[in-house]
Amino acid sequence: MGAGLSLLAVSVSAASRVEPHARILAAAKSYALAEAKLSLTGAKIQVSASPIDSRLTLPACVQGLNAFKPSGGRMIGNAVVGIRCDGPHPWTLYVPVRISARLAVVVATRPLSRGAQLSASELGLAEHDLSGLAYGYLTAKSQAVGRMLTRSVSAGQVVQPGMLAQPLLVHRGQTVTIVSAAAGIEVTSQGVALASGSRGQLVKVRNSESQRIVQGVVSGPGRIRIDG
Numbered sequence: 001m002g003a004g005l006s007l008l009a010v011s012v013s014a015a016s017r018v019e020p021h022a023r024i025l026a027a028a029k030s031y032a033l034a035e036a037k038l039s040l041t042g043a044k045i046q047v048s049a050s051p052i053d054s055r056l057t058l059p060a061c062v063q064g065l066n067a068f069k070p071s072g073g074r075m076i077g078n079a080v081v082g083i084r085c086d087g088p089h090p091w092t093l094y095v096p097v098r099i100s101a102r103l104a105v106v107v108a109t110r111p112l113s114r115g116a117q118l119s120a121s122e123l124g125l126a127e128h129d130l131s132g133l134a135y136g137y138l139t140a141k142s143q144a145v146g147r148m149l150t151r152s153v154s155a156g157q158v159v160q161p162g163m164l165a166q167p168l169l170v171h172r173g174q175t176v177t178i179v180s181a182a183a184g185i186e187v188t189s190q191g192v193a194l195a196s197g198s199r200g201q202l203v204k205v206r207n208s209e210s211q212r213i214v215q216g217v218v219s220g221p222g223r224i225r226i227d228g
Contacts, residue, residue, distance in 0.1 A: 182228030
């Protein structure tokens, strides 16, 4: 009986000196969830962690586990969380995690062609997994309304920031109003745009009277402003 109790005591003592895998995984998932919530406001987030090799034994971390994000890491999709123990027997383990974040994002409600200027009726919201949207997404239709598509999209397709541009307010060959401003005085004249442009872009224009080619900033529909 005494020998049996002694063996049991040694077994329990040995087990107490090993960090439970469950505690490591819980720390990794908790950290990933907290980080994802910080950057993905409003998203429905789920986190899972890959099991740790059952043959791996690590000293118990009496000072508590410290979780961290490896340099260059991201907290969405397939990611990695570092778990560090800074106690008398320090160690570091990298735990693979999978972070799923779903959020309502802007989509096209019907097929749209390149160059189309978007209206609210052509846009909707649909829930998507953000890990598959590496090129970004929009969360409000107002972020896309009035913008111009740089590529065609299909019905239900996510509208991403890189697909949008400011609408053209001046078109090449168009007759435009040239507004020359200097010393608080504005003088208007007519000209022909030599290139297309959106608000704020520099465009060359030929003055219809002098035939002089000047460069100005697109300030509105059919208007080029030249500040002296």
